[in-house]
Amino acid sequence: xxxxxxxxxxxxxxxxxxxxxxxxxxxxxxxxxxxxxxxxxxxxxxxxxxxxxxxxxxxxxxxxxxxxxxxxxxxxxxxxxxxxxxxxxxxxxxxxxxxxxxxxxxxxxxxxxxxxxxxxxxxxxxxxxxxxxxxxxxxxxxxxxxxxxxxxxxxxxxxxxxxxxxxxxxxxxxxxxxxxxxxxxxxxxxxxxxxxxxxxxxxxxxxxxxxxxxx
Numbered sequence: 001x002x003x004x005x006x007x008x009x010x011x012x013x014x015x016x017x018x019x020x021x022x023x024x025x026x027x028x029x030x031x032x033x034x035x036x037x038x039x040x041x042x043x044x045x046x047x048x049x050x051x052x053x054x055x056x057x058x059x060x061x062x063x064x065x066x067x068x069x070x071x072x073x074x075x076x077x078x079x080x081x082x083x084x085x086x087x088x089x090x091x092x093x094x095x096x097x098x099x100x101x102x103x104x105x106x107x108x109x110x111x112x113x114x115x116x117x118x119x120x121x122x123x124x125x126x127x128x129x130x131x132x133x134x135x136x137x138x139x140x141x142x143x144x145x146x147x148x149x150x151x152x153x154x155x156x157x158x159x160x161x162x163x164x165x166x167x168x169x170x171x172x173x174x175x176x177x178x179x180x181x182x183x184x185x186x187x188x189x190x191x192x193x194x195x196x197x198x199x200x201x202x203x204x205x206x207x208x209x210x211x212x213x214x215x
Contacts, residue, residue, distance in 0.1 A: 003078050006092050013097025017128040018104060021113040028115065039119050046114040046124045060106050067103045071096050088142045094135030101128035 028034065028045035035042050049060065074092050077083055105112040114124045 010097035014100040017101030048112040091138035094131040098128035098131030
């Protein structure tokens with residue numbers, strides 16, 4: 001169920017990425033440039049034949065293979081439940097969705113459409129690139145924190161184990177006390193029987209002495 005939801009959300013991310021790229025191609029290609037926020041954000045049409053942010057040009061099929069590999073790794077991590085929690089699931093959605101978005105570009109167009117240009121960050125990129133980058137940051141956080149939800153679950157399990165151990169200790173102590181009480185009771189009963197026997201012997205001896213005196 002979790003994998004299905006993640007894949008659906010990833011498909012939504014990839015769909016949004018393709019929608020944005022379609023609008024860019026229709027309105028900015030081949031050399032369009034639109035300033036969205038002065039000295040901060042511009043839309044620029046760029047055909048990127050490398051990977052994120054324009055690096056490593058003209059290795060389309062290698063990058064496609066690497067993308068498939070990364071998607072497969074995250075699918076495995078989800079199915080095997082090596083990690084869990086909202087942070088990991090969000091990271092998976094962003095990385096898988098962004099990877100699929102750029103992969104579709106490479107398979108269909110032979111290049112990736114980039115269009116987001118920030119004044120303080122020279123490479124022109126796209127929505128999918130930022131999804132992958134942000135998802136990777138989240139996944140690194142998951143690796144270092146081992147997931148907050150998992151820690152809570154571990155703590156809860158530890159507490160339950162401690163409670164169970166305490167309960168078992170109490171039960172064991174109660175059983176030991178019961179055995180000790182039973183032993184004391186048995187000892188007291190033995191003493192009572194012994195005393196009764198002694199009293200009976202004493203009475204018998206007195207009767208014998210009385211008869212002897214009478215004779």
